[in-house]
Amino acid sequence: MTLAYRAFINRELPVVERACTSKAAYVSQSEARNLLRHGRHAGSGMEPYHCQFCGFWHVGHRRRR
DSSP states (O other): OHHHHHHHSOTTSOHHIIIIITSOOBSSHHHHHHHHHHSTTTTSSEEEEEOTTTSSEEEEEOOOO
């Protein structure tokens, strides 16, 4: 599944479009967390993060460390 997801990402798009403009934006971290608890992403291993481009919150996959 990971390989299919990685193949789906269009890496030729500008970073701002990949990381920001193509995603739903939330005003607060609590709003994004609420989506994760009750929305279609519940239990998906995703988490909210603060966007350096727009200043809003988005939901994305956890980064590997």
